[in-house]
Structure formats: C-alpha cells, structure tokens
Amino acid sequence: MVPLAFVTNIESRSYYQINNNIAIASDVLISGGRGEYVNTPFENVGNLTNNRSQCSQNASSKDAIWTSGGKGHLSLYILHPFVGESIIPSTKIMDLFVTKKPSVYGSIPASSVYISGSITVPQGCELSSGSTLEIPFGEFKATDFKDRKGQVAKNATKFTKELQFKCTNISDGVKIFLRIEGMPNANDSNAIDMGNPDIGAIIEGANGKILVPNDASVNQELSVSGLVDDTHRTASTTISAYPISTTGKLPAAGDFEGIATMRIDVGVSRMKNLHALMPACLLLTASAMAAPSNIGSAGDIHFTITIKAATCELENDSIDVNMETVVLQRPVKVGKELNQKNFSIGLKDCAYATKASVTMDGSPDPTDPSLFALDSGGATGVALKIKTSGGEQQYPSSTDSTPVEHTVWFDGTNKLNYIASYVPVKPDATVGTANATVNFSVTYE
Template sequence: MMATGISIQRGIIVGGLLACATFSAPQVQAAFGQCAPISGTHGFSFLFSPVLTDPSQNVVGRIIKNADGGNWNLPGSYRVKCECQTRTASYVTAKMLLSEPVFSSGGLTYYALNEYLGVASEVFVAGYRNEFIAAPFTNESNFKTDMDGDDESCASTPYNSGARGRIHLYFRRPFVGVTTIPSTRLVDTYVSVASGVKSDVPVSTISMSGTVTVPQSCVIDPQVVTVNFGDILTSNIQTKGAMPPRFTPEERTLTLACRNISAGVKVSLSFRGEADGSMPEALKTSNRDIGVMIKDMQGNVIRPQSGRLPIDNFQYPNQSGSSRISIYPINTTGQLPAVGQFNATATIQAEIQ
C-alpha cells in the first residue's frame, strides 16, 4: 500500500541579521533602429488548395515546388514607424512559426505541417531587392535608401512585407483523397532600419489554410457480376454448410482500372451484403435455408459484411490489376429448402489504403 503525505523535519536554524544592500543595474535600452506597425501587426492570409493529379507526386520524399500556384500574392499594405532621423535601407527578418524541421534541400528547410506534409516558405523582399528569400532569415536588406515623396518618412511609411511569397511541399508519407490544412500561421516578418537590429514587434504575420487533394479512383469491370447456379435439387442441398455434391463453383475475374495510385498505396476490393442469420460468413439469399459463399482463389472466405479481396498483382505503371473469386450455394440451416428461385445481392467496391 502506498502512503502519501508531507514529511516535516525539525532542525535548528542558526543565523543572524545581515545588512541588506540594494543594487541597481542600469536599464538595458532597446537597440536604436527598430520599426513597429502603427496599427498593430498586419495579418495576411491565403488559401492553399492544390490538386495533385500525377501519382508520382504522392510518394515519400517528393518535393513540389511553388505548390501555392501564386495564391500567396496578396493586396494591401500597412504603415510602419521607424526609429531614424533620415531614411536608410530596411532590414527584413522572417521567423518561421512551425517548430519541427523535417527535411532540407536546395537551401529550403521544410517544417512539419501535419503527419503527411512538410512545408517550406520563401518571403518576397521588395524595395530595390525584389527577391524571394527562403525563410527563416535574418537582417536581409531591401537595398532601398531613399524616400518616395511625402508619403514616406521615419514616422510613417507604407510596407507590404509578407504580402508575397512561395510555398513548397514535401511529402512525409503518401495519403489518399483530401488532407485538410486548418488556418496555420507560417511566418512572422520584422523590419528595422539598422543592420543587425531585430525589432520587438512583427510588422506582419502570414497564415494559410485549405486542402491538398490527391484524386484517386478505380473502376471495377464488369460493373455488374451475374452468377446463375442453374437448377439444383432440394435433396442435394440439405446438409448445413455444404454445397451440392458434384457442384462446380462459379469463378469470376474482377478487373480494376485505376487513376492516380502511387507506389506503396494498397488497393483491395471490399464486399458489402447482408449476412445469413444462421451462417454469417455466407451471403443471405431470398431462401431462408440457402446462402452463398464467396472465396478467393486460395480458399479464404470473403465475409459479406467485412470481407476484403486483395489485389496481389496491381501494376502501378499502367494503374491496373485483377483478382478472381469463387462462388457457390450452401445450405445454412440443415433444413430442406423450399422449392423455387433464390437470389442474393452484394456490392463490391474498391478500397484505397
């Protein structure tokens, strides 16, 4: 048994009064040359919704440059006040707000956006520089040292740093369909008018949201699989769990034609139908004593509600594959079935994992 509590020990405290001295340290001054937004940090946000139709893009390690498609090109500016007497060049700093770097290549660092994707950012530095610079970066000059008319001064100058940029994607793992990107802050930008000085307040913050879609689909051929068991004597199908003696199961080939399935993505067929109440591994028919068994070519039962048929020979280059099934009727109750036709229906669909 565990006991909890507080242990208090007695002791003798020996001491005396000491003279107290108060020390005052000189107050640290913020470096001169900082800039701050006059109306608070300006927010830029853009929608990011690429659709990737090439299956070679949806693989681990794949990089897609300029995936934003120009969407990070936003209107609007904001006014900034700087500590200066005469105008000098502006120095821009971009701070990444995503914290987990997952890959670096070509001067770009990709940060985890979610379990599937990493993202790298480039921020456009205007002025006389007019260049995209990979974030994060510090103290990058815009090379602009003059003022344009009465609209620019140390007390108030329009800026649009953060309004333009580029997004690059890195695939951490392949995925199917759509992955949603909630509103995510990517970069804070800072401006100063003194080289080496980083301002305390960001002039702008950049956010993105949206979706990344990898459309994938498969078509099953034939669209309708019809099986006719022919005439069966009731006396030949009255043993529970058994098909009629000397009955040859029907076999069918199911062919898949797919689109945008990348290597490593598994494709299978699933079956959805009503299970027989007496033998749930069999498909229910309109005759209460008869069910239909479906098996793969290795003899494994494909259950009507959760069964999967693997596509073992899927060819990624031509996006196709096939599989075969064996189908036969069985008695599910041990009772003599009623005379008459029976039928059953199941839905087969492609599953992409």
C-alpha cells in the first residue's frame, strides 16, 4: 500500500483516505496453493506452491496465466455524507512487489494500481416556493425591546409559515428532518443574528421547540408524501418566527436583516454495492453507510426588521389638574392670573431623544385667543392660561401652532413642568363651573 492516511479497520480490512469524503481498502488475489484475496498492506505472503504454474507467464503449461497479484477488490468507505459529485483524482493506491526469497525485494514494483473517477449522489430537497422565504417582522419602537431579555418584542406577533419542499430520490421509509444553520446572535445563541447585538430572530418548529442554529440535534421532522413521479416526493412542515430582545437594552435604530439556512437531513440511508470490472482485473465495490446524513440546503429564510429611534413615552395619557375654587373679587382685574396650579407632563424612556416639542389643542377664548376657553354653561368672562414653569406661554394651536420646546434627558424620567391659572378677560366676569379640556401632543428629536 502506498503512503495514504490510515482511517479505520472494518471487518479486518484497513481503510485509507483518498479524498475528504472517501477512504479505500484493497485486497489482492494470491493464487497457487493459497487461492485467496489478502487485505493490503501485507508482506511475505507466499502462494504456497513450488512450481511456476499460476505464478509466471513462462510456466510449462500453455494454459497458465498470471493470476497471483493480477486480480483484486477495492472497497470504498464513505467518510463524510455528501450530496452531488465527489471526485476521486488519479491516485496510486498500491505497489506490488514479488520475490523468490522472503524479505528480499527489489526497489521496482511488479505492478502498481491507480484509481480515479467520481461518485454522484443526486439526492436532495428544495423549497417549492423558491430559494428564499421572506419574513418581514415589520416596524418596532426601540422601547418594545427594553427590559425583555429573551422575550418576544412588545406588540410582536409570531409569523407562522407552512413550508413545502420538493424532494428527489428519497426512498420509502426514509425520515427527513429540517434543521437551521446561520450566524447566532452574540448574546443569545438560540437566536439568528440580525446585525444588531440587542435583537435576534427565533425560529420554532411545529412542536413549539426552538430550532437552535447550528445544533444538529435540534430538528423538525417533515411529513413526506408518496411518490409524485418516478423520482420525486413532497415534504412539508410548519415553522414560526418572531423577534426577541437578546439583552434587554434599547436597540439602535435602523433597518436590520438576518439570514438562516434550512438544512435537510435524512435519518436512514440504504446500503448499495456498485460492482464494476476494472482494468487489471480489479473488482470495485462501494458501500454507502447507513447513518443520518445531510443532503444539502433547502433554501434560506430572510428576516427583516425596522427599529424606530427610541423616543419618549408618556407616563400618563390623561392629566387632571384640580384648579379648586376661585373667588372673583370686585372690581375684577382683567388679565390677573388666579389660582395658579402646577402640573407636569411626565416622559420616560427618552433614549436617543434630546428635545420634546409640545403643542396644545383647545378652543381659544373669543375675547383673548391667546388663552383657552372654558366649557360652556359655567363661569363667563374667564379663560384658562397655561405657561411653562419658566414663564413661556403655551398658546392654543389654532392661534399659534409654534410648539414649546423642552430639553429632555435620556438617563431617566423627564418632567415638563407647567402652570395653569384662571384669567378674567372681561370686567363683568361671572362665577360658576370653570372646566376646560386641552389636548396636548409631544414630538421628539
């Protein structure tokens, strides 16, 4: 045997590697009185005969042929399951030396054996709908991921997809499994990386278990149909996918994407022997191993998601300000602020926002449109004034749509502080219920 890397012994035969997928064992016929095939490598194996018959072409019998060393068997062993074509380059696998005196051999072999060729495995499954399955998660606020490490994003829904595959050369009784490969998120290996360290994509099988990327032990069995034609079957299963927070932190804003590859494994394969009469009277035998094997990619899953910059959230959607009872003193002083009451618009989770702009929408007072009108049926000649704690007046948006700007800080809760007061706008103002409804909106930068 020429210097090839030893792989293993199986049934007293030594296998040597000839490419990444295949190893080879060889037997040589020793005729004469021995009359058997001997596994290589060997040394000093005699033919157990004392004449030249079946050993030399110069034998006394005209019917004698060269048989010792003239025939053999090759056996191929599949080292790694593969799909497609595996090339065997021209490779010397054996040098045969002969001698009349044991242990005394020349440097020139009597014969050499080479092997070359290819083995083709035309087997696989592909996604019926095309090579890529698109799953758009949609648009989320960064705050949808905050404090939700390992959990689905707030307001997210699971995307459930039924997968149909077209499979080629799958035998009866073969089980087919789907598993996932792809780059895992650095902070959560259960999730596919989305190009943002704080978010990832989770894929679940039909049984609800997570298909962990690059873990061959976690898979989903497919339902396999009968033969559609001579070589094809269909296979199907259902998967679900959803975005999660991998850190609990606010993720950066932007458009992100991730790719997962669907791999198909077969759980059973058949033993097949390929016999061919080779030059130099060698019999080639190839055996496929009965073991789970990967038969290639069935397509990709492409995830997309958009994260909006984390602006602030209101602590309360509605704010009640109790103005209490106001005493109108006579004579009424028009323009005087009465019963000043402090209130705040509370903001939280203001990551990436540095400015909040507030507009207020309410009916302007007909006498002084810079103020907000009170509800009808109560006090008259009185209006509501709103200003910031710094003294900047907030006008009804229909009077002046210019918003009032506030600086916000992203490291905690922000309070936009205001003062509300009643203001007489007529000298003949009357007492009564003094309610007003003002709607406010906040935008962020």
